[in-house]
Each structure stands twice: as C-alpha cells, then as structure tokens.
Amino acid sequence: MNATTPLLHTDQLTVGIADKTFCRGLELTLRPGERMAILGRNGAGKSTILSVLAGLRAPQGGEVRIAGSSYSALGARKSALIRGWLPQARGDAFASTVLETALVGRHPHLARWGWETAKDARIVRQALAAVDLAALEQRDIQTLSGGERQRLAIATLLAQAPQLFLLDEPIAHLDLKHQIAVLELFAGAARDCGAAVAMVLHDPALAWRFCDRALLIYGDGRCESGPTSEMLTEERLSALYQYPLQALASDGRMSFIPR
C-alpha cells in the first residue's frame, strides 16, 4: 500500500434491508488523514451503511475496498488489522474487568496460541489512559456507567490500533468534556498517524468542527457526500432533518440551531 491508496473506497455501493434502500450507487473515497461525518435522521440507515463499510454485512450491490482490497480477499483477521468498528453501546452478559475487556482489542495482533504480552498490556493501559479510565482498570464492567462503558469501547478500539476507524455514534452517553476529548482523540489519530475516520454524529456543529467531509443520508436512497463547507449548509441540513435550522457563525466556528 502506498500513501495514495485510499483506506476506504466504495464502488457503486447499494445498501438496504429487504425492500428499503438506504443508499444507491454510493461512491466514497477516504484517504489517510481524512475525517468524515455521517449525518441523517433516526432510522435513515446510518448504522446499516456503517456496518456494510465495516464488512460485517453484505451490500445489496457494489463493492467496499479497504486499503485497496476487498474484505473477502483479506479475510477476517487481516481486515481487523486495518479497520476498527465501534458499535452502539450494548449490555454485557458476563462479568469481566476493564483491563481484560480492553485487552480483547489486541486479538488480531496475537497468534492462535499466543497470550497477551507486556507490550500488549502497555498499549492497552495507554488506551485506557487516553479515555480517562486508567483508574478503573480493575473494575467489573457490569458496574460501569453508560459513559464509562462507551469510553471503554473506545479504548478497546484504540488497543486494536487500526488505520481506518468506523465509529457508530462515538460520543453517545458522553458528557461534554469527554465528547470533545474523544473527538480530539480521533482527529489526532487522523492528523498524526494518518488514520482515516468515518463517524456517525448527531450534532452538525461538531461535524463542522472535527470533520473535513460529510456524508448525508436522507433515508430514501439519496446520499450526498462532499467537503463539510459544501454539505453542512442551512438548506441541506434543514432538508436532511426535515426541520428548519439556522446557521450561526462565531469565533470561526459554525453552529446550527433549531428554529
């Protein structure tokens, strides 16, 4: 892979469930360092499209390539070294400590009979520290709050250390401080490590601040993508959310307020 190979590329991608189509003929390219926001109403198909991009669900048509190869050509394990996927929060069936849970992220890096090494533990502890969970290392995950759980899922993803991050509502359940911290974290991964990030967000202002591109999913099969400056406008967002929005600029940032 050279520097110009896009980390994520879709070719004529059609995604839907049964006879409902979420996007038709979608062409996306995400290169190292790029951050893309995915916006749309509830039920518009954001999570479904993201799981197709993550190779967890087959598209109805077209193809997804990561770092130049298709998921089937790479196989599950090699794919896991390239792309990481953050699912929406869910419950845990079994008790486990925070440290053990985050160590799961190291799975694709270990051989079949391998055990986690001191280096894996170091990587995981760094990831926990990055999301402010270092002090909770030995806590049982079933006693964590919703926000702590979300940060643990993010730490697990950081421990996986992929190049392409596909995030389904990464800031759900987080307080304001941690919302910004987490978005800064992924922006830093894109800026400093050449990662590419695609994330489902519900706040156009945060999308404007932390992303350079946006994918709008209208829910009827129409999708648009482009630079945030073109996509995040009053007209487009009002049509997207089917609710009138007003754009306000202050300190060089944009915010969008429901009228």
Added chain:
Amino acid sequence: MPTRRRATLILAALAVLALASIVLALMAGSMSVPFSEVCSALLGEPGGVAGDVVRKLRLPRALAAFACGGLLALAGALLQVLLRNPLADPYVLGISGGAGVGALTAILLGFGVAGISGSAFLGALAAMLLVFGLAHGDGSWTQTRLLLTGVIVASGCGAAVALMLSIAPDDKLRGMLFWLMGDLSQATDPQLVLIVLAAALLVCLPFARELNLLARGADMAQALGVRVSLLRRGVYVVASLATAAAVTQAGSIGFIGLIVPHLVRLAVGNDQRVLLPASVLAGGSLLVVADTLARTVIAPQQLPVGVLTALIGVPVFLFLLTRDRQRR
C-alpha cells in the same frame, strides 16, 4: 491480566483435585480399600479381591464419571458462550430430551444396555439436527431463535417422556426413572467417553481466545477478526456431541453443566483459555465425588447420582454467589 503462568497454576491445582477425587472413589465403597492397596492395584500387582474391586469395578466407573462430568461441564461452558446467556446448560437445546425419548423407548421395548445407549445417542442426534435445522431455516441465526427452538423441542421431548412413563409397566418404571435422574451403575467401559472428552477439549482449545470475543457479541467478534458463523457452527456441533456422549453413558445428570462453568467463572474469571479446561477438571471431579457418595451414603442401596450433584452443587453455588456480591 491473563497470563500463561496463572493458567498453568490453576489447571495444576485442579488436576490434583481431580486425581484426589478419583483416588477417593477407588478407596470408598461397601468394601473400603486402604490407599496403599489402591496404589498397588493400580500398578498392576495382583491384590486379591481388593485389587479386582478397584481395577474392574471402581476404576471404570470413576473414569466414566470423570469423563461424563467433564463433557457436561465443557458443553455447558460452550453453550453459555454461544448463547451469550449465563443460564444456558447442555440440556437447554433439547439434546437430553431427545436422548431421554430414545432411551425410554428402548427400555419399553426391552432392549439391553447397548440397545438403550445406542437408542439414546440416536435420540440426542435427532434432537440436535432438528433444533439446528429449525433455528437455521432461513439462514439467519440469532441466539434468541436458537434458544427458543431448543426450549420448545426440549419441552416436546419432556411431554413424550411423561407419556411413556405413564404407560410403562411397573417393573420397568424404576429403571426408566433412574435413567432420567442420571445413573452411572451401568458404566463399565469408560474408553469411548474419555476419547470423546479428550477430542472435544483438543478441538476447542485453539479457538478459546476467539470464544472470549464471541462472548462479547458476534458482530464485535467479527470486527476483531473472528470467522463468526463458522465458529458458532463448530461450537454447536462440539457442545451437542459432548452432551450426547455424556447423556448416552450416564443418563441426564443435571446441574453439572450449569453450575460448574459458573463456579469456575466466579473463581478464575471468564477467560475461555482457562475456563474450558478448568471446567472439564472441576466437572469431572464433582461427578466422581457425587457418584462415590451416591453408592456409599446408604450402601448397599445406590442413589441416582443426579440428585446428589444437585444437592452438592446448589449450596456451593449459592455460597459463591453471595460471596461475590459482598466483594463488589
């Protein structure tokens, strides 16, 4: 932090426990044999009646009990991961129900021990294929659907068993009830179950870390590089065959498959690399001890071992559960 060293220590301790339980089983009984004579009998020295009792009666039965207990605990641990449900046990998918229908039919028809075992195994296999086929019908596969199909098939088998019990002649009723409650007195040849146990464990261990991921959710496991659909099918087949082998040998012994993986999980955590072999050792030991009690408590009469596994398992489990709550 899971390490190989910790796993080795835990498994070594449990192996000692398993050995101790088997030695106890060889010593205790209507004729008690001292430790020194047990050792000499095992080393092949002719020891008269005591040697014969140890080698020909108690050793095969103790080994069969160990293998069955190990198989049930392994199957329970696997199904709890597969269904992501800590309440799953080897019987939840109707396998013992199918075996029960097969075995009781054979008893009603007056078959011998081999016929009963063969029929029980066929019944277990039929139930396994039925549940798999129905749950997998349209290619989708959810834990809820698998669980529901299993529960329904199991209750259908339960009704068939009750029907057979109600029409059975009195002279066969006792044998049928003992089979249903779990009974090791017919276990004279432990070779086959021991081989099945070793094979099942060897097949599972290379996938233990992937099972850890599966326990946290199928899509999450897939995103981290596990071939989920293949793994789930494999786990289903291994757990089903393990249950079928144990049930065929010893009847439906309850509680081992539910309680042992839980006990082990509470004690050593939920890392399948440790949990699976530790469950085998602990489940085997528990069934050996329970079977020894079953044939000694009110000797010369024998109790159904399934009753004793429950009587031992329930208080221990409740104790661990309250201890765990206090620790939090």
